[in-house]
Amino acid sequence: AQSVTQPDIHITVSEGASLELRCNYSYGATPYLFWYVQSPGQGLQLLLKYFSGDTLVQGIKGFEAEFKRSQSSFNLRKPSVHWSDAAEYFCAVGAWGNKLVFGAGTILRVKS
């Protein structure tokens, strides 16, 4: 069965510092991978997605993610974090029939 692990429940970074959120997945075939962001009191917004091709994927708001098949990982990165990036981030793998399997989420706090 498909599964997604986000090892870090909380991460705190200083504004302007770089960010990396970890995601590991378990899936038998070529995975479709997604990162979503949820701001407080809001729904989920898609940041980026990977299906095939270039393993470095660019998304909105300056985020990027790198797919590494050998490590079963799809880590999210941003070179310089802004206070408005404080939110909860979810990694997900797309299963058959477009059903998403989500990780538990990582809460990002940004300190000034």
Next chain:
Amino acid sequence: NAGVTQTPKFRVLKTGQSMTLLCAQDMNHEYMYWYRQDPGMGLRLIHYSVGEGTTAKGEVPDGYNVSRLKKQNFLLGLESAAPSQTSVYFCASSYSDRTKETQYFGPGTRLLVL
């Protein structure tokens, strides 16, 4: 173009009461989904619909029923609410069931069952 909307935003129920959550989308999407979000567990799929008049069970369907009488609406019902159903409920929709299709999420309904 409102996208995906959910009604109500917040509700408090007593154990045993019933209620219906409404999800509406104006993007002419074929597929719609109900998820619940619990701390430390991410989002889990409750039920989904592949088109008007059709529904199917997801990962955690027990205690919930759904209906899709109109393409734009997807209703989630709790016949006899239990405290374990205290959660935030998200509706989503997508154009098709191709795995690469983006799912668009509503703002959520926060439900508290006492």
